[in-house]
Amino acid sequence: MISANTYSQDTIQRAYDRRKWVYSKTIAVVEWPYHLQAIEQAAIQPGEAVLEVAVGPGLALMELAKRVGPQTMIHGADLSPGMLDMTRRRLSKAGFSRLDLRQSDARRLPFKDAQFDVAYNAYMLDLIPESDMADILAEFKRVLKPGGRLVLLNMSKPSLEAKDSRERLYKLLPRVLTLYLLGACRPVLMAPTVHQAGFLDVERTFIGGRAPSEIVVAHKPH
Secondary structure, three states, X not given: OOOOOOOOHXXXXXXXXXXXXXXXXXXXXXXXXXXXXXXXXXXXXXXXXXXXXXXXXXXXXXXXXXXXXXXXXXXXXXXXXXXXXXXXXXXXXXXXXXXXXEEOXXXXXXXXXXXXXXXXXXXXXXXXXXXXXXXXXXXXXXXXXXXXXXXXXXXXXXXXOOOOHHHHHHHHOOHHHHHHOOOOOOOOOOHHHHHHOOOEEEEEEEEOOOOOEEEEEEEOOO
16 A cells, blocks of 8 residues: 555645536546445445445435435535535435535544444545544444444555556656546555454455445444
């Protein structure tokens, strides 16, 4: 796993606010089939309490809302107020009114302990410095109920030893271009880190294609 370029939270927030429309029409479309596979692995049941951290333009949160049902509150968080506005409009237009969307840093989630059955997070940890990952996973663990499910979806590669063109670009491009062209993302392999964070039954699925990614599913101990 290569280290992320270090950007301040304000810098990342501004970048994703500025690129939200382009992201929703380009990268989000490419990533969508991977979201569907990850959400299938989440095995969400009607009425479950679900949180998505880093909602982006709201495509995945819309699918999560469909799975839990329109009478169930759906929760989301994102660093970017622009992404939250896009998500709110998207879900409201589709008839989902029970929304709890909050601007927040993933290291300090504004939710109660043991509140959720499922915590879903996609294409965020691949832009986070390794030094922050333990704190973020601890927050995911804190807000999950005992036995709750963590579902991660990230840019990845088949193995730690595999060569990846995106890693080479990440190392070669100037910092501003890695932020605006790559979204500051690079391939990560999260299963060992999730296990180290105290989650159980950690399972990883690698999916190739246009946006090679991994799905990691794990459980908070009872």
